[in-house]
Amino acid sequence: MPPFDLPEGDPFGPHNLPYGVFSLPGSADRRIGVRLGDHVLDAGAAALTLGSPYATLLGRPTLNPLLAAGRTAWSDVRRALTAWVTVPSHREALEPLFHPLPSVTLHLPFEVADYVDFYASENHARNVGQIFRPDAADSLTPNWKHLPIGYHGRSGTVVVSGTDVVRPSGQRKAPTDPAPVFGPSVRLDIEAEVGFVVGTPSPMGSPVALGDFREHVFGLCLLNDWSARDLQAWEYVPLGPFLGKSFATSVSAWITPLDALDEARVTPPERTHPLLPYLDDAQEEPGGYDLRISVAVNGHVISEPPFSTMYWTAAQQLAHMTVNGASLRTGDLYGSGTVSGPAERERGSLLELTWNGRDTLELPDGKRTFLEDGDVVTMTAWAPGPDGARVGLGEVTGRIVAAD
Amino acid sequence: MPPFDLPEGDPFGPHNLPYGVFSLPGSADRRIGVRLGDHVLDAGAAALTLGSPYATLLGRPTLNPLLAAGRTAWSDVRRALTAWVTVPSHREALEPLFHPLPSVTLHLPFEVADYVDFYASENHARNVGQIFRPDAADSLTPNWKHLPIGYHGRSGTVVVSGTDVVRPSGQRKAPTDPAPVFGPSVRLDIEAEVGFVVGTPSPMGSPVALGDFREHVFGLCLLNDWSARDLQAWEYVPLGPFLGKSFATSVSAWITPLDALDEARVTPPERTHPLLPYLDDAQEEPGGYDLRISVAVNGHVISEPPFSTMYWTAAQQLAHMTVNGASLRTGDLYGSGTVSGPAERERGSLLELTWNGRDTLELPDGKRTFLEDGDVVTMTAWAPGPDGARVGLGEVTGRIVAAD
Structure with missing residues (x-):
């Protein structure tokens, strides 16, 4: 029946x-x-x-x-x-x-308290570094291998899958422009991420240890961190992303409990730099998750980012986020950062897939560098489950609506 | 009686x-x-x-x-x-x-929804630029005069005046250190700010115009944006402040309604660069507020930052924050950014007052570069009111407690 x-x-x-x-x-x-x-x-x-x-x-x-x-x-x-x-x-x-x-x-399945977004994929960080700082000796910033870089985002604009996303307007300035111009973003992008949902709160002044991750985090979801690259490029020095991100963040309607993902746990990539004790997970249970993500534009798959390649785990992110004594609240949400694997077809953003617009993606309905009005972006994922079964994550989808 | x-x-x-x-x-x-x-x-x-x-x-x-x-x-x-x-x-x-x-x-008088912090004092931004980028041609970043730079902070650690602040621990790395070290912050600082409290929400996709500031903002308070400069310096490239700020933000227990501050409204400093229409307040009512702030450590006044010197107004900040379609929620809080006047005794942070520890402040109980355990920081302020009266703002005070 x-x-x-x-x-x-x-x-x-x-x-x-x-x-x-x-x-x-x-x-x-x-x-x-x-x-x-x-x-x-x-x-x-x-x-x-x-x-x-x-x-x-x-x-x-x-x-x-x-x-x-x-x-x-x-x-x-x-x-x-x-x-x-x-x-x-x-x-x-x-x-x-x-x-x-x-x-x-x-x-939206829960009231979001604070929203934090990380930057935990080495492939993604290296791609971004090569695109924006092509002359740098190292594509990673000096801190990248020592701590999971993160920042706070806008929790009031976290929306459930299916919500339309209005193309944001704002300031942008190309290096050759004499002054900034105002208008709808012309480099509207996606970021394929996994979001972690905090259940059990923690008091101010009490860092959460690596091993307590599962006591505090209830489950995870797919997350699309919509990004207006042109707004972001002009605004982000020195205090980080603001309006380039704050217009919308979409999450799947389904929160998958960690308990459903025990078979998906994997050891994260080998650590190339020694870690400070509060982040050192060598003796901990495997902190990675083998989630196979798929990103489609208008039904056409453009990328399959593998979450297992993330350098920093969600447990490390939680330990880092609270090591200064910051409290956790029920409903805190944190994003993994864009998931990008080593292969071209595993990149989790159009910025990387088109190398900041240098290349184009061939879609059945035409070429793309960044998103066009009417485009529907859908991310799905699955993880290995018990007895060979797959554990599906709820999809996160959103359609781009023209600016007024 | x-x-x-x-x-x-x-x-x-x-x-x-x-x-x-x-x-x-x-x-x-x-x-x-x-x-x-x-x-x-x-x-x-x-x-x-x-x-x-x-x-x-x-x-x-x-x-x-x-x-x-x-x-x-x-x-x-x-x-x-x-x-x-x-x-x-x-x-x-x-x-x-x-x-x-x-x-x-x-x-805490209201439940904080999103917390945003700006960077709106030209004197502060120039001081910070000179301290951290002494060789730069311009102490301001290229975007500074075109938009009010801001970022999201942690709303879950906004605390009411009188709450003790535990010295945060975290990673820091001096340029000469071979690797980051972990421990309690050794450069714990204050930032004297004014916080604005949003009452009336706005829907996603609907920017709030400059002239609608008073329809959305209920009132203001004093705000101390505690800052761990050593943690911040190591973490903040490329995504901005995170753990260097997220351990605590203190606000006064009293929210002063804008209606009590009509006599304190002043024209902000002359705009040296043309502004895009959504930020151009030349034809608007005066958007500045003449608030006289006083900062004391252990009862000894160290600075008197004048809020009237802020380059960007709270109305401009609100218009900017929503121009990309980001919604407002009741309880959103945004900080002005550190208030620093042109004079040395008007600087709103120890970073500036001691020029990043190069100089010392003489207090009755000894010298200071940054905060010591047990220090009590208290900010007070007043504004011109009707008939020559003063309008007092509630104090914001907090004591530094040693890390565990």
């Missing part, structure tokens, strides 16, 4: 169970949903139906209370959900609470 | 009426308070006592609902409060609802 008769190897089978927030047609009520195949289970209603103690955590309009509940609760709730979708008597009782995905509206 | 028998010219008289959030001894209940002299009026209880329609807006544990209510409500509530503290019959009825300031605990 649907939704349980999934095709073998469905990447959203009972081994996955990502969380989202949805509403039904004609209703403004937001509910926590759990995805199974192409259906959404109304998790709060399911908990009530089965008399589960998790009805309070799941009967909410946002994931934040569940995120705040902590690692033990996350595991307990997941164990319960697994039983609900696999034990025949439960399945039967819950069947009316499954809604076909196309029939529901998906919302 | 107290609290109404204020000394003549009290900077917290009925012409001021800043808003805060307080709790009474032995109670966890947070209440909106309005300051009159050295007393706090329980504003929600006052509204109930007088049967005011604003009891719902004022009977809250945070200012956010009032901030969200918009300009007309702000003016109406202020008019009501003015009557409550000046009309004798109201004063008599409300006398039991005034609490001496020392008897209450003050809290």
